[in-house]
Amino acid sequence: MPAISNTELTPLSFLERSARVFPTKPAVVYGTTSWTYREFDDELRRIARALSTSGIGRGDRVAYLMPNLPEMLVAQYAVPAVGAVLVAINIRLSSDEIAYILGHSGACLLVADAEYADTVAAAVKQVPTVCAVADRRRRGRSPGRKGRVEVRGGAIRVHRLPGPARPWVSRERRHH
Numbered sequence: 001m002p003a004i005s006n007t008e009l010t011p012l013s014f015l016e017r018s019a020r021v022f023p024t025k026p027a028v029v030y031g032t033t034s035w036t037y038r039e040f041d042d043e044l045r046r047i048a049r050a051l052s053t054s055g056i057g058r059g060d061r062v063a064y065l066m067p068n069l070p071e072m073l074v075a076q077y078a079v080p081a082v083g084a085v086l087v088a089i090n091i092r093l094s095s096d097e098i099a100y101i102l103g104h105s106g107a108c109l110l111v112a113d114a115e116y117a118d119t120v121a122a123a124v125k126q127v128p129t130v131c132a133v134a135d136r137r138r139r140g141r142s143p144g145r146k147g148r149v150e151v152r153g154g155a156i157r158v159h160r161l162p163g164p165a166r167p168w169v170s171r172e173r174r175h176h
Helices: 011-021 037-053 070-081 095-105 114-124
Strands: 026-030 033-036 061-065 085-088 109-113 132-136 148-152 155-159
Touching: 011 037, 011 070, 026 037, 026 070, 033 037, 037 070, 061 070, 061 095, 070 085, 085 095, 095 114, 109 114
Parallel strands: 061 085, 061 109, 109 132
Antiparallel strands: 026 033, 132 148, 148 155
């Protein structure tokens, strides 16, 4: 009897295979933005490297608060690629509800669209586990506030929004 080959199919292995088998086929289309499977795979690996270089690793929780943008789709793959857990937060929640989710999940990084800066600022004040807040500005949008996350040199640079005297960065890194 011939041996049976069994390969586990996970979202990450599915995308890796698709990038190898269909590198030039469209994978993501959002407005005028279009990524092939190879480009999508490259983008998620770039963000995963940046997360890893920034200290995010196995078991960490990374929260994302943004609408259905390509960056959110990338997070669905990049965060698990470094062994971390994605905490996707609904953009329609209040700051108290967001604070509860951040605290309950133990998220140590929150990546948010600049549109939600005021809500995020109010939520993060209540949460000691959040070490950094990265404000992800939408592409093509004129910034109304300071604050964004940049990926440069393989690390995520966090630019904090101006706000109250209480810092958004806690000395307490994690509490697993």
